[in-house]
Each structure stands twice: as C-alpha cells, then as structure tokens.
Amino acid sequence: MSEWPQGYGKRVLDEVDSTLNEANRIAASLAGPEWIMARRQTAARGRRGRTWVQPAGNLAATLVLRPVGEAGQVALRSFVASLALFDACVSVTGRAEGLALKWPNDVLLNGGKLAGILLESSGHGTGVAHLAIGIGVNLADAPGADAVEPGAVRPVSLLSETGLRVEPEMFLTELAAAYARYEAQFETYGFAPIRSAWLARAARLGEVITARTATSETVGTFETVDADGNLVLHTAHGRVSIPAADVYY
Numbered sequence: 001m002s003e004w005p006q007g008y009g010k011r012v013l014d015e016v017d018s019t020l021n022e023a024n025r026i027a028a029s030l031a032g033p034e035w036i037m038a039r040r041q042t043a044a045r046g047r048r049g050r051t052w053v054q055p056a057g058n059l060a061a062t063l064v065l066r067p068v069g070e071a072g073q074v075a076l077r078s079f080v081a082s083l084a085l086f087d088a089c090v091s092v093t094g095r096a097e098g099l100a101l102k103w104p105n106d107v108l109l110n111g112g113k114l115a116g117i118l119l120e121s122s123g124h125g126t127g128v129a130h131l132a133i134g135i136g137v138n139l140a141d142a143p144g145a146d147a148v149e150p151g152a153v154r155p156v157s158l159l160s161e162t163g164l165r166v167e168p169e170m171f172l173t174e175l176a177a178a179y180a181r182y183e184a185q186f187e188t189y190g191f192a193p194i195r196s197a198w199l200a201r202a203a204r205l206g207e208v209i210t211a212r213t214a215t216s217e218t219v220g221t222f223e224t225v226d227a228d229g230n231l232v233l234h235t236a237h238g239r240v241s242i243p244a245a246d247v248y249y
C-alpha cells in the first residue's frame with residue numbers, strides 16, 4: 001500500500017454532480033494540486049459528450065492542477081494519467097497481465113474497458129489556467145454493454161475480471177502516488193520517457209485499427225504515438241497522424 005503523495009491535497013465527497021464540475025468550482029481557490037473523489041456523481045460525463053455511468057463502488061475522481069506550459073504540452077498529461085492508472089491497477093492486483101492502454105487514454109483489462117479519462121482545461125492565450133483530469137474506474141461493477149455504442153470496447157470491472165474487491169479510496173491512494181511519480185518524471189525529463197513507457201503498455205500496436213471522428217474514418221496499422229501524442233497510422237495512402245479520435249478494434 002502506497003503513502004499519499006506529498007504536496008497533493010485530497011477531498012472526498014459523498015455526492016456531487018461531477019467531480020469535473022467541482023474541480024471548476026474550486027480551482028481558483030487552490031494553492032496546489034488537489035484530488036477530488038466522489039462516491040456518487042449525479043451528472044458524470046465521458047469523452048465526446050457521452051454520459052458516464054458510475055455504478056456504486058466504482059472510483060470517480062478528478063485531479064486539479066495548475067500546469068506550466070502551452071496547451072499542447074499540458075494535454076500530454078493524458079498519457080501521464082493513463083500510465084499512473086495502469087500502475088495503480090498493477091499495485092492493487094499484483095500483476096500486469098491482461099492490462100493494456102488504448103489510445104488516447106483508456107485502460108483495458110482482458111480486452112474490456114476498465115477505466116477512462118477525460119481532460120478539461122480552462123485557458124488564457126496559449127496557456128492553461130487549470131487542468132482537470134477526470135478518471136473513472138470500474139472497480140466493483142461495469143455498466144452493461146447497452147451503455148456503450150455499437151463497436152465500442154465492452155466495459156469490464158476489476159471485480160468481475162479478477163475477483164478482487166478494491167475500495168475506491170484505497171485505489172485513489174495508489175493512483176495518486178503513481179501519478180505523482182510520473183508527473184515528477186514528466187516535469188524533469190519531458191514527454192520522451194512517458195511516451196516510451198506508454199508504448200510499452202499499448203494495446204494493438206502493429207495491428208490494423210480504425211480511428212473515427214465525427215466526420216472521418218481512418219483504417220491503418222497502429223505504428224506509434226508521436227512526440228506530440230498523436231496516433232500514427234500507416235494507411236493505404238501513407239502515414240497519417242491523428243490528434244483526436246475514438247479508436248475501434
């Protein structure tokens with residue numbers, strides 16, 4: 001069991017609309033990074049405007065930061081957070097087998113979606129005033145397959161896949177400790193080591209995948225993630241670099 005990381009605050013709420021909303025409300029008053037956890041969310045959101053379903057016993061948390069740097073660099077914390085999530089899963093289960101990262105930042109377990117991340121920021125000019133990293137982990141229960149769109153990875157829970165019951169607050173401590181380690185690495189050495197570590201845990205690297213946006217679909221071999229965090233596919237028309245999309249297998 002890890003120690004709570006120094007320099008990071010924590011607040012635990014019984015109920016809130018969304019920990020991302022709470023992050024927006026308190027960001028200006030914070031002196032340092034703060035984790036907000038909620039046992040229940042009444043209006044949780046996922047990526048691309050989707051609703052996030054949070055059965056009881058699952059983790060819902062948001063980390064609020066005031067990062068230095070321009071927006072593109074700040075957004076790379078999506079990879080920092082997904083690596084931390086991966087490590088927290090290893091800490092609580094004692095094994096990395098079956099775990100993988102799906103671009104841009106989902107954590108998969110046995111091929112199903114165990115956890116998702118949603119980054120939101122408020123900005124001024126090219127900078128970012130605060131960054132909120134919202135994280136949902138299906139610890140106890142996963143929403144039914146009907147809660148996700150056709151073709152999406154099926155949701156799974158840690159309990160159903162491993163038989164392990166992990167309390168949200170205990171998981172949050174592992175997550176916060178892992179995040180603090182990767183954040184320190186990112187601040188000292190930049191994106192390169194984070195990128196390498198992420199690629200070493202990537203799902204479907206070298207395989208044909210589909211990247212979809214609201215207006216386009218690209219099919220190609222998953223070559224790499226570049227130095228800006230873009231998904232790089234080798235397609236019939238050459239190399240394509242994709243900054244934002246949903247990936248389908």
Ligand SMILES: O=C(O)CCCC[C@@H]1SC[C@@H]2NC(=O)N[C@@H]21
Nearest residue numbers: 018044045046047116117134136
């Ligand atoms: O679509 C995804 O995969 C991202 C899901 C992010 C869910 C988390 S739960 C805590 C935080 N609060 C929210 O309203 N959403 C994020």
